[in-house]
Amino acid sequence: MSVNRRNNILAFIHVIESHSHLIKEPDWVELSQITEGVSDDDDEEIYSRIENWLQPEHRSHISEAYNNMVSNISHSPTPPGQTSQSTKGLLDNTIHINSPSSDNPPSNQ
Numbered sequence: 384m385s386v387n388r389r390n391n392i393l394a395f396i397h398v399i400e401s402h403s404h405l406i407k408e409p410d411w412v413e414l415s416q417i418t419e420g421v422s423d424d425d426d427e428e429i430y431s432r433i434e435n436w437l438q439p440e441h442r443s444h445i446s447e448a449y450n451n452m453v454s455n456i457s458h459s460p461t462p463p464g465q466t467s468q469s470t471k472g473l474l475d476n477t478i479h480i481n482s483p484s485s486d487n488p489p490s491n492q
Contacts, residue, residue: 388426388427388429388430389426389470390453390456391430391433391453391456392426392429392430392433392470392473392474393456393470393473394449394452394453394455394456395433395449395452395474396470396473396474396477397452397456398445398448398449398452399414399477399478399481400477400481401448402444402445402448403481403482405444405445405448406445407441408483408484410442411478411482411483411484412484413436414436414478414482415478415479415482417429417432417433417436417474417478418432418471418474418475421471422471423469423471423472424469424471425471426470429470429471429474433449437449
């Protein structure tokens with residue numbers, strides 16, 4: 384696995400966590416399918432899909448945040464605890480947690 388690709392994926396995960404407000408509802412649907420059919424250790428394919436997902440002009444703010452994060456993350460070590468889980472698992476979990484359609488149903492208490 385390429386450390387550089389892993390760092391790029393981790394940067395994208397951080398952008399989702401910190402800039403989810405920039406992602407529009409229809410984009411969440413496409414984003415939730417980004418890792419479908421990809422093996423857990425295929426960081427190259429996940430990276431390629433992220434790069435393709437970021438291409439449309441209407442995602443330029445997300446792409447800009449991602450590029451800034453890539454610069455920041457490439458100069459810092461991988462946080463402890465993130466080395467054991469696959470980037471696919473991390474990305475899937477982050478998308479699920481931050482997607483507006485995955486909000487927990489409101490409690491009627």
